[in-house]
Amino acid sequence: MGEHAAAASAIRDDAETCLSFTVRGxxxxxxxxxxxxxxxxxxxxxxxxxAGLIAAMLGIERDGYYDLFAPGNSLVAIEPVSELRTMKLPMNTLSTADEHLSSLNPRGKLSIKLPDPSKPRQQHNYEVLVDPAYRIDVWLADDERYEQFRSLLEAGESYYTPSLGLSEYLATVEYHGEYPIETGPTGGTVTVDSTVPEAVDSIRPDPETRYQIEQPPAFMERDDGGRTTSAFVSYAYNPDGGPLQVDDISTQRIDDRTVVFT
Known part of the structure; x- marks a missing residue:
């Protein structure tokens, strides 16, 4: 399962600015x-x-970006800016098991295996997000990749088309700008706009504010089979897209917003 990721309680001295954008679809x-x-x-x-979204925009190969987003090499803050509502959709799919794959051009130098369209479809229920939107603040220790990403955002360009999880769920990216990373309030009760990592016990309950917890993957590393999750993070967040009240945590200020990085 991997280890839990800790919130970035201390920001590296060279992490002076970050790039801020909203992705939605x-x-x-x-x-x-x-x-x-x-x-x-x-x-x-x-x-x-x-990390995968940014790597796709930069044109980095599938398993070639894990070090770029490793702990200490990157900072990411995530702020839901829409209500996070879901619905279930039935989808017909083809099996990708080896015995159900057929080869295109099997005698040529380049052979591609695809699901056999003659096989019966399997129906699965997918839980999908409806109109999701997230504001992302990101810093990269790799100056060359940071500058490349800033140039792409400024130009409204992307090497691969951005998507939200599945390739068919296309997304748009709105660039807000480059902002200084400033020290935020740390004592007492703080209003945090982003998700709050590894601080479940610090949430101050409010009868007017909902909050939920989930534990998604945070970091990945390459292995013989391709990739594996090396750490998870517990996020507290407002499913209605608003801020949370949190006690005694370290925060940062980005564009007049209070966020917490991982």
């Missing part, structure tokens, strides 16, 4: 690791999905 699905007949989704976009 009509649909989203971030598959939970728990397996059952209904393919459930995390409500908050996982940090690993944010």
């Amino acid at each position: 009509p649909w989203g699905h971030f598959r939970r690791i728990e397996g059952n007949i209904v393919k459930q989704t995390y409500r908050v976009i996982p940090r690993t999905t944010v």
Whole structure:
């Protein structure tokens, strides 16, 4: 299962600025690791999905970006800016098991295996997010990748098309700008706009504010099979897209907002 990720209580001295953008789309699905007949989704976009989204925009290969977003090499804050509501959709799928794959151009130099369209379809219920939107603040220790990402955001460009979990759930990206990372309030009760990582016991209950907890993957690393989750993080968040009241945690200020990085 991997270790739990700790919130970034101390910001590196060279983490002076971050890039801020909002990603949104009509649909989203971030598959939970728990397996059952209904393919459930995390409500908050996982940090690993944010890393994959940015890597896709930069044009980095599938398993080539884990070090870029490793602990100490990156900071990410996630703020839901829409109500996180879901619905269930039945979908017909084809099996991707090896015995159900057929090869295209099996005698050529390049052979691609695809699901056999003659096989019976399987119906699964997918839990999907409806009109999800998240504001993301990100810093990268790799200056070259940071500058490349800033240039892409400023130009409204992307190497691969952004999506929210599944390739068919296309997303749009709105760039807000580059902002200084400033020290936020740390004592007493603080109003936090972003999700609050690893601080479940610090949430101050409010009868007018809902909050929920989930534990998505936070970091990944390469292995012989491709990749594996190396750490998880527990997020507290407001499913209505608003702030939370939190006691005695370290925060940062970004664009007149209070956030917590992982």
